[in-house]
Amino acid sequence: MMREDFKFEICANGVESCLAAQEGGADRVELCAGIPEGGTTPSYGEIKVARRLLTTTRLHVIIRPRGGDFLYSPLEVERMLEDIRVCRELGVDGVVIGCLNADGTLDMDANRRLVEAAEGMSVTFHRAFDRCRDPHLALEQLIQLGVDRVLTSGQQPTALEGIGLLRTLNMLAAGRIIILVGCGVNENNIRQIRDETGVREFHFSARTPVRSRMQFANPDVFMGAKDADESTLMYTSAERVRATIGNAVEE
Template identity: 70%
Template sequence: MNTRQDFRFEVCANGVESCLAAQEGGADRVELCTGIPEGGTTPSYGEIKAARRLLTSTRLHVIIRPRGGDFLYTPLEIERMMTDISVCKELGADGVVFGCLTKDGEVDMDSNRRLMQCAEGMSVTFHRAFDMCRNPQKALEDIISLGFDRILTSGQQPDALSGAPLLQELNKQATGRIILLAGCGVNENNIGRLRSLTGLNEFHFSARTKVRSNMEYINTQVYMGSKDADEASIDITSAARVSQTIKACLE
């Protein structure tokens, strides 16, 4: 018999509104980020501050990722990431989420160690940079040795359900030394199966729905970003979908 206390649910929140929906839906924590099309980047000072003020029962974790693309960072990028972690700590965030790799697809021990020192006292997640590692078993041991609390991973596949075999294997290897947080493509329709296949008890999902813009006039000849992007709507986390996904896991 699965009980709510057996699991932790994290919502990938692309703004304060999504944070509030996650909290209303019963999420244990949010991973606050912007730049979703790039896989998530560090949100603004104002976004973090507002989320911290409004989240009262849901924990706030903030992604520390200065740009999209790979996870091989320059010294200047590491410097900015350290500053961002300090800002998150100053604003009262409960945790941060980051991950640095070497050019050979290994865990960058030096860079991650520097960031871990900045994040002392906070909960720390190694994000899906893990899914780009050459050797996931070795990467797991490296990340454990650095002192991370959990790893967000899809099992090195395009979605967590496809990566279920590796997620199960890594969970056995971890033997309780670190938490495996299954994420990417997790929703109310597959979370129960994912739970059964992996034995994991932490899940990461977005539960977003498309909301149409309130603009009455839109110039369709001009684009602020990609020509193919839908700029007449935004995706926001749905409290109902968060609740439904949690319920589906417990059934």
């Protein structure tokens, strides 16, 4: 298989990870803040600097105002519309969205408003898809909305566990929408997922731990959860990006 047969997207938790993704040969990044919450909208400054420094890798930005569920109030939808407007002003290539109703169906009205606001940009529906009630119906509705791709682990904790549904979704998509496989994808399993699903777009983080450069830290004070490891930072590794892409492309 040829490299151009595939697309690789890196879940980037900051500009540093964006640059590592670009160095490693990724096609695009999904820029997120709040990774422990599953990804939230990054700051204006983060997006602006990433846009300036990404020259060969496309920039997509998650539009998610908070962690937790995907049932959004009218005020939260208004904020998401404003975030999409900002992304357009900054020259972002695509946005990543996803809204559900309380019963686990797609919130078609909210999603339609976000898709319309993003006209001219690529639109990905994120892993809210993995929390929806009926993935087959949801896939058809996303096609109707004009969404370009759906990020999914096959409604399982990891893509490896979701291979069965991923294979089915890829067949049902039939070229009408792109299935983007994510969650737990790495250099060790990407070829198996490729072979067993037929999917050609992959989403992964390729992060590695980096020790904090702080020489002093108060052991009694935590900025987040008590006993969390706040002396280790996680950044995307260009080497891991390159290795994962290589394993996916190789026969």
